[in-house]
Structures are given as C-alpha cells and as structure tokens.
Amino acid sequence: MGRAPLPPSVKELPAVPVRLLGDRILLSTEGEDGERRSGSGIVIPATASMGRRLGWATVVAVGPNVRHVVRGDRVLYDPEDRAEVEVESRTYVLLRERDLHGVSEAPTKDEGTGLYL
Known part of the structure; x- marks a missing residue:
C-alpha cells in the first residue's frame, strides 16, 4: 500500500521554531478532543470514560532519524x-x-470508533 496524499490542511499546520533531534516527533492534538460519533451515529460526549483508548494526532515536525512518518501524517x-x-x-x-x-x-470522513489499525 502506498502513502495517502497529504491533506490540504498540511499547508495550514503551524511552523514550529524547534529542531527535533533523533527519532523525535512533535504532534498536534488540536481538534481531536471533544465529542465523537459511533459507527451507528450516536454522539459520545468528551466526558465519557472509555477506559484505555488510543488517540489520533497530526505530525507537525519530525527529527532527522524518523523514517516512517512525515509532516502532515495522522498517527x-x-x-x-x-x-x-x-x-x-x-x-x-x-x-x-x-x-x-x-x-x-x-483520510477518513469519520474517525469514529470503527477505525482500527
């Protein structure tokens, strides 16, 4: 599988005045917290406790030894x-x-609970 084209919002990512070292990655979680929708369309409030859960973020900057992600990827x-x-x-x-x-x-239109990697 090839890498998906970068979304248009990559141009809108803030330029961060930090040079990362090694295999460090800087992520932005803006817009990730808040209400979600389940696969059936039920709104899940941000205050709902779901136990241990992985989260999505956007890569803002990468160090020189990072090999698998680039700026703008969702991880x-x-x-x-x-x-x-x-x-x-x-x-x-x-x-x-x-x-x-x-x-x-x-890119997916709905990053609800049904997307697992």
Whole structure:
C-alpha cells in the first residue's frame, strides 16, 4: 500500500521554531478532543470514560532519524505515554517514533470508533 496524499490542511499546520533531534516527533492534538460519533451515529460526549483508548494526532515536525512518518501524517498513539510541551502558546505532544502505533493510510470522513489499525 502506498502513502495517502497529504491533506490540504498540511499547508495550514503551524511552523514550529524547534529542531527535533533523533527519532523525535512533535504532534498536534488540536481538534481531536471533544465529542465523537459511533459507527451507528450516536454522539459520545468528551466526558465519557472509555477506559484505555488510543488517540489520533497530526505530525507537525519530525527529527532527522524518523523514517516512517512525515509532516502532515495522522498517527495513532497512546495518550498515557506522552510528554507535553508548549511552544508559542500551543500545546504539543512529543514522542519517539517507536511509540507510535500506526499511520493513517487515507483520510477518513469519520474517525469514529470503527477505525482500527
């Protein structure tokens, strides 16, 4: 399978004045928190407790040794295994490449509970 074309929103990603080292990846989780819809269309509020759950984020910057993701990719990560950093009043997640669980192959219209990699 090939990599999906980058979504048009990649141009809108903020330029981060940080040069990452090694296999570090900087993720933006903006717009990821909040209400979700189940596969059947039921709205799940942000306050609903679902137990351990992986989350989606967008890659904003990558270090020189990162091999499998590029800026603009949507990746699957564990929100419990993360370090948060604030850059220019925005909060980002800093991870190593090995801490990612998957990369979205194609944009989906609904990232509800039915998409598993």
